[in-house]
Amino acid sequence: MAAKHLMCRIPSCISSAISTPLTSLKPFYHTQQFVSIIRPVSTACSVGIQESTNRLVVNWKDKLTDEYPLVWLRDNCQCTACFDQSSQSRTINFSHFQVNQKFKHVATTKDAVEVQWEDGHKSAYNLEWLKQRSFNQKEQQCWLDANKAPYSTWGASFFKNIPMLDFNAVIQDDNTLLDWLHTLDVWGVCLFKNVPHSLGQVGILAKRVGFIKKTHYGEEFSVQAKANATNVAYTQGYLQLHTDLPYYEYKPGINLLHCYIQYKGNGGDSLLTDGFKIAEWLRENDPEIYKCLAETRVTWTDIGQENGNKFHKIHHAPVICESSDGTIRRINYSQPQRDSHMAVPIDQVENWYRALKKFYDMALDPEYLVTFKLQPGEMVTFDNLRILHGRTAFGEHLQGERHVQGAYVDWDEARSRIRVLKANKAANNTGRCG
Amino acid sequence: MAAKHLMCRIPSCISSAISTPLTSLKPFYHTQQFVSIIRPVSTACSVGIQESTNRLVVNWKDKLTDEYPLVWLRDNCQCTACFDQSSQSRTINFSHFQVNQKFKHVATTKDAVEVQWEDGHKSAYNLEWLKQRSFNQKEQQCWLDANKAPYSTWGASFFKNIPMLDFNAVIQDDNTLLDWLHTLDVWGVCLFKNVPHSLGQVGILAKRVGFIKKTHYGEEFSVQAKANATNVAYTQGYLQLHTDLPYYEYKPGINLLHCYIQYKGNGGDSLLTDGFKIAEWLRENDPEIYKCLAETRVTWTDIGQENGNKFHKIHHAPVICESSDGTIRRINYSQPQRDSHMAVPIDQVENWYRALKKFYDMALDPEYLVTFKLQPGEMVTFDNLRILHGRTAFGEHLQGERHVQGAYVDWDEARSRIRVLKANKAANNTGRCG
The missing domain is CATH 3.60.130.10 (Clavaminate synthase-like)
Structure with missing residues (x-):
């Protein structure tokens, strides 16, 4: 496989392990370079809802933009009623779940986006957490590769x-x-x-x-x-x-x-x-x-x-x-x-x-x-x-x-x-x- | 899945187990009938090589005909040099194997087809063994189903x-x-x-x-x-x-x-x-x-x-x-x-x-x-x-x-x-x- 140059925001726990040269494996890394650039966590410049697509739009300070479908945001609410920390599991009862999610209000704090939904439920999404879940296809591929290294073949x-x-x-x-x-x-x-x-x-x-x-x-x-x-x-x-x-x-x-x-x-x-x-x-x-x-x-x-x-x-x-x-x-x-x-x-x-x-x-x-x-x-x-x-x-x-x-x-x-x-x-x- | 009526020559060891009603499961068998008809082992009427297709043709007494590619026959020679009985395994070294197989002579005995190959090697194929390996697509499907029962869904x-x-x-x-x-x-x-x-x-x-x-x-x-x-x-x-x-x-x-x-x-x-x-x-x-x-x-x-x-x-x-x-x-x-x-x-x-x-x-x-x-x-x-x-x-x-x-x-x-x-x-x- 061809050498890959990756620019992505994979979680630091994964990227640092990949980008640290493993001395005993050095010969391999000459043929496959991992270049991981982690964008620093920073307050988003602006946040809004694009009603035509039902998406949250986050304009980051580094000029990049991410979009998140509202249905995905509601499904992944991290509050204690929707997500169980001890089992790291989603606990929303899916039989009551609405695919067509509507919001009332959206705002940002220093490190989070807060959404109030039409039914009154409130969700807060940490900015770093959101960045790591970007729907940008290159970022998605980067996350997939970080969780299972692409193979390299040999003769x-x-x-x-x-x-x-x-x-x-x-x-x-x-x-x-x-x-x-x-x-x-x-x-x-x-x-x-x-x-x-x-x-x-x-x-x-x-x-x-x-x-x-x-x-x-x-x-x-x-x-x-x-x-x-x-x-x-x-x-x-x-x-x-x-x-x-x-x-x-x-x-x-x-x-x-x-x-x-x-x-x-x-x-x-x-x-x-x-x-x-x-x-x-x-x-x-x-x-x-x-x-x-x-x-x-x-x-x-x-x-x-x-x-x-x-x-x-x-x-x-x-x-x-x-x-x-x-x-x-x-x-x-x-x-x-x-x-x-x-x-x-x-x-x-x-x-x-x-x-x-x-x-x-x-x-x-x-x-x-x-x-x-x-x-x-x-x-x-x-x-x-x-x-x-x-x-x-x-x-x-x-x-x-x-x-x-x-x-x-x-x-x-x-x-x-x-x-x-x-x-x-x-x-x-x-x-x-x- | 719809009820199936199967007519095939699956191995008796498998078919008899399937066709025997399992008393405790009787309710199911009302919805899925297995009808297995085993054609008796009999000497083939005639056997020949169809040179245009490189196939052995076996005309069975019951008027059905089966064809077997020569390359498959050679690959599955059952002699002690080509097949190990104790491990039930093919032992032909595939690096010496010729895909374009040529025969010298073919003959039948009471219960086998004998092929002499161009290189002098001789193979004998038991008729029952050949029947069970028919390339007829219905027979193939029957064999697949006998080895893994098709599922039936329920409400x-x-x-x-x-x-x-x-x-x-x-x-x-x-x-x-x-x-x-x-x-x-x-x-x-x-x-x-x-x-x-x-x-x-x-x-x-x-x-x-x-x-x-x-x-x-x-x-x-x-x-x-x-x-x-x-x-x-x-x-x-x-x-x-x-x-x-x-x-x-x-x-x-x-x-x-x-x-x-x-x-x-x-x-x-x-x-x-x-x-x-x-x-x-x-x-x-x-x-x-x-x-x-x-x-x-x-x-x-x-x-x-x-x-x-x-x-x-x-x-x-x-x-x-x-x-x-x-x-x-x-x-x-x-x-x-x-x-x-x-x-x-x-x-x-x-x-x-x-x-x-x-x-x-x-x-x-x-x-x-x-x-x-x-x-x-x-x-x-x-x-x-x-x-x-x-x-x-x-x-x-x-x-x-x-x-x-x-x-x-x-x-x-x-x-x-x-x-x-x-x-x-x-x-x-x-x-x-x-």
């Missing part, structure tokens, strides 16, 4: 810039925790060194975020070769590039893989490709193939038994999933777990295979594919909605075992943690970003 | 037909468990009686499905009035109709609410409306309002602290969410948890409020709204992606406490369990459905 040559953080630091220090989660959010991958040589480290890391996302494979799972494996990952074979658990509608968001014991002979290397990079390239350069992969719903399946519990998961979804606004939001790809049932119009089948082959060949292209061998005491963490991962075969002439322990965390919890950490950090900072 | 007058199952039966008997989950899948709500008078029953029920979906409110949560509540549910106030946790991208799928202690005075009644019913009505009768609610992404938020852990959840989504195929798949509605930040073009704001008011007024209309008072020892379970629920106020003149215990289960686990239970049931049945 193989850029991977060396992916930071390797210290595991002890992420466990003990909130700034490192924020660095890690922000890196995952933007770049989709981050490595750790100095992970203690004991099982359970993925669980300890997950607890720093919130909690493990449980699946039918349990909470912490061991990736080891075993007889009669219920999953191809649990063999010594070559594990083709894939995303985990595409057969879950609620597919795990973040994958944590701790290298507990590495295979000492050749093989057992990790493979990673940024699936969003491939999808973006196709959207730009081969829109027919992109469209085919983004619109054709195929079936992802897992049937088996784990710890005595049978499972039969099915999810129907395209390889490339978009949000309703056209943003690429999820890649589904797993050769072993694509169902042989294919509920696709027959005349689209061959084209779909052609598109999938193009996608997969690109994912394996050295321009995009990264290969490295995790060492014991290292952990790779990545966005499972985005990054394809795999493993080279090992152990044809067995020279010891290989044991990787994994766990998942969902993005709901991770992004929540990012927002909380940013707010904490801002509360501890006295300075404002310029 | 207030129909609610009396919602079954109340025995809690002990659902814990001990797999057929009752299947009845319950199938009822939830189709109708979105089901009640239990005879729930033991102790906490933890929601967890016991969740374990019958798989496991609890954890959120920042924990696993099992208590809905009780308390001081400084972090959630409006934890007060004695009127709880407006809502869906739980719309601020989760992975919103909990199924809500289990066990009435442990009911308030003895007036109030504390449960309110339920089928949100899909309202959405369907709007789509049919007021498409502008439907479109507005289905296309306008608003922001759902929860900021607070639970058990010492701060959270700050945000999810941007419309009130009515559709799948990419236009199916209604999720309702988001919670007046307290809709953010005051509204990243919507300002000229759409008033219309959106008008649409939301229409939606909410309909949800409260006695034609759609059900009110009942849970008794101690009862449990209500419902689809949280679909059903709006609420509670009348209680305790103005306090006559004792009220304590409801809740937990969530996700649909990924519940639908997996349905498929497993159906397969088990079919394996125990000797008869075939007609």
